[in-house]
Amino acid sequence: MTMPTLVPGAFQFNAGPVVASKLEAFTKLSADDREALTRVSQNTRHVDARRDLISEGDKPRYVHLVIDGWGARYKSLPDGKRQIVSIFLPGDFCDLNVYILKHMDHSIGAITRMKVAMITPEEMNALTSQRPRVTQALWWHELVSTAIQREWTLNLGQRSAYERLGHVLVELYLRLRTVGRAHDNRCDFPLTQNDLAEATGLTAVHVNRTLQELRGDGLIELERRQLHILDLERLMDASMFNANYLHLDHEGRHLDANA
Amino acid sequence: MTMPTLVPGAFQFNAGPVVASKLEAFTKLSADDREALTRVSQNTRHVDARRDLISEGDKPRYVHLVIDGWGARYKSLPDGKRQIVSIFLPGDFCDLNVYILKHMDHSIGAITRMKVAMITPEEMNALTSQRPRVTQALWWHELVSTAIQREWTLNLGQRSAYERLGHVLVELYLRLRTVGRAHDNRCDFPLTQNDLAEATGLTAVHVNRTLQELRGDGLIELERRQLHILDLERLMDASMFNANYLHLDHEGRHLDANA
DNA sequence: CGTCTGGTTGATACGACTCAAATTTGGTGG
DNA sequence: CCACCAAATTTGAGTCGTATCAACCAGACG
Numbered sequence: 001m002t003m004p005t006l007v008p009g010a011f012q013f014n015a016g017p018v019v020a021s022k023l024e025a026f027t028k029l030s031a032d033d034r035e036a037l038t039r040v041s042q043n044t045r046h047v048d049a050r051r052d053l054i055s056e057g058d059k060p061r062y063v064h065l066v067i068d069g070w071g072a073r074y075k076s077l078p079d080g081k082r083q084i085v086s087i088f089l090p091g092d093f094c095d096l097n098v099y100i101l102k103h104m105d106h107s108i109g110a111i112t113r114m115k116v117a118m119i120t121p122e123e124m125n126a127l128t129s130q131r132p133r134v135t136q137a138l139w140w141h142e143l144v145s146t147a148i149q150r151e152w153t154l155n156l157g158q159r160s161a162y163e164r165l166g167h168v169l170v171e172l173y174l175r176l177r178t179v180g181r182a183h184d185n186r187c188d189f190p191l192t193q194n195d196l197a198e199a200t201g202l203t204a205v206h207v208n209r210t211l212q213e214l215r216g217d218g219l220i221e222l223e224r225r226q227l228h229i230l231d232l233e234r235l236m237d238a239s240m241f242n243a244n245y246l247h248l249d250h251e252g253r254h255l256d257a258n259a
Numbered sequence: 260m261t262m263p264t265l266v267p268g269a270f271q272f273n274a275g276p277v278v279a280s281k282l283e284a285f286t287k288l289s290a291d292d293r294e295a296l297t298r299v300s301q302n303t304r305h306v307d308a309r310r311d312l313i314s315e316g317d318k319p320r321y322v323h324l325v326i327d328g329w330g331a332r333y334k335s336l337p338d339g340k341r342q343i344v345s346i347f348l349p350g351d352f353c354d355l356n357v358y359i360l361k362h363m364d365h366s367i368g369a370i371t372r373m374k375v376a377m378i379t380p381e382e383m384n385a386l387t388s389q390r391p392r393v394t395q396a397l398w399w400h401e402l403v404s405t406a407i408q409r410e411w412t413l414n415l416g417q418r419s420a421y422e423r424l425g426h427v428l429v430e431l432y433l434r435l436r437t438v439g440r441a442h443d444n445r446c447d448f449p450l451t452q453n454d455l456a457e458a459t460g461l462t463a464v465h466v467n468r469t470l471q472e473l474r475g476d477g478l479i480e481l482e483r484r485q486l487h488i489l490d491l492e493r494l495m496d497a498s499m500f501n502a503n504y505l506h507l508d509h510e511g512r513h514l515d516a517n518a
Numbered sequence: 519c520g521t522c523t524g525g526t527t528g529a530t531a532c533g534a535c536t537c538a539a540a541t542t543t544g545g546t547g548g
Numbered sequence: 549c550c551a552c553c554a555a556a557t558t559t560g561a562g563t564c565g566t567a568t569c570a571a572c573c574a575g576a577c578g
């Protein structure tokens with residue numbers, strides 16, 4: 001039971017569901033709530049793979065919501081180095097309330113071709129003033145996003161190359177699973193080794209060798225943009241993965257639910 | 260014109276002002292706004308140096324607001340390694356809306372003895388429903404906090420030891436300056452070399468040697484818990500410091516204002 | 519005074535980087 | 549369908565930045 005290869009341009013664009021499924025990891029939503037979310041994400045846009053959705057210095061005007069595809073938030077240094085500071089998966093909001101700021105301090109680029117909803121400040125205000133449950137869920141989403149950012153800081157600061165890579169693989173797998181995009185320890189995995197290098201603060205060469213170690217230890221298979229985690233528990237141990245920072249211990253879903 | 264040495268127990272506890280001064284880096288507040296902030300931060304608590312204010316696993320009940328002293332948010336790994344993921348300075352809110360979450364995924368410890376206000380969910384709701392300017396300012400605070408977290412991710416991922424250390428020194432100096440706790444390129448600096456090591460993902464030994472390099476290059480003086488940046492511009496260059504992520508380009512204050 | 523914490527120094531080891539080239543893969547056009 | 553090209557992956561050899569381990573020193577404190 002393999003998943004379809006992720007070929008740019010060949011996606012399943014199930015807009016509404018993915019949004020609710022992410023927020024419903026926190027709390028059950030009413031039909032009205034779901035409907036309000038769908039309504040607010042009507043205005044969409046496509047971004048080609050490897051293109052920026054928004055660039056450092058731009059004035060942010062919308063809250064972006066990923067409907068389909070993968071994206072990455074990254075920061076660049078004057079010497080040309082780049083760091084991917086977060087990964088966006090379907091169902092992720094990019095930045096609640098960003099439009100308060102005058103300029104973006106980073107860029108958001110598409111890893112694969114993406115479909116994103118653009119929500120105006122007015123729409124967000126309407127949504128949050130009328131739908132307290134959604135507001136709560138959005139807050140939860142925001143808290144989890146920054147918790148992930150903290151975990152990445154820990155990842156870069158204290159874990160070895162082997163642990164770091166293991167950690168991001170597990171995280172992405174679990175996050176995909178909560179939005180129904182991963183099953184049976186398998187998922188699409190469009191990041192190149194170079195992307196992984198920029199996300200983990202390693203060089204692409206070292207990522208390559210370390211992935212071979214992970215393969216050699218029987219923990220993962222990774223080829224043709226498909227990830228298969230052969231032993232999730234051992235991989236979590238090996239990368240000192242503690243899922244508490246994903247805050248999935250709520251009514252909506254359960255961490256151990258093999259969704 | 261030197262500043263008083265930071266001796267544990269000997270602080271200036273100017274409660275109200277520091278809170279407003281932080282938020283007013285974003286926007287001017289009315290007398291009513293300031294008064295509401297002071298009212299909400301009446302319920303305070305002291306935490307001794309090197310004690311936890313709240314620990315991983317605890318149920319969060321309040322929004323904490325630092326009135327005085329320095330704190331650190333940190334995460335620990337099963338193998339004993341620790342990473343300081345953020346530093347709290349006077350005027351910083353710890354986590355807006357944390358009480359939504361069931362458990363803390365990290366700990367917050369006091370670097371020096373701290374005075375913190377504990378704000379209940381009800382008080383926060385009252386504040387935000389009645390004072391739109393304050394709400395906006397709180398959102399700005401939140402966005403800046405997560406921007407700092409991203410910058411730390413970049414710091415750990417892409418900068419050398421020398422650049423990393425230079426970067427945190429500049430950041431802390433600038434942040435202190437916006438709340439009136441630093442002047443003339445000098446500030447209190449209670450972090451030990453070990454703290455700096457845990458914040459930068461280096462060993463204490465290497466921090467020691469790297470600080471000596473910074474000193475040798477005529478960029479800083481650092482002794483007896485006092486930091487003196489001898490050449491701010493050169494230090495910013497040397498650490499590839501771009502202040503855009505602090506989002507100080509608002510009406511309230513100006514980055515270049517030598518406050 | 520003796521103890522403790524924080525800072526400093528030296529010698530050595532190793533994980534990850536660099537540079538350079540070869541190989542494979544996937545997409546494109548003849 | 550095959551030839552071609554660019555992007556991504558893989559391999560090898562040599563280097564370097566930072567870690568490790570182990571003392572030692574200075575000042576603060578009781």
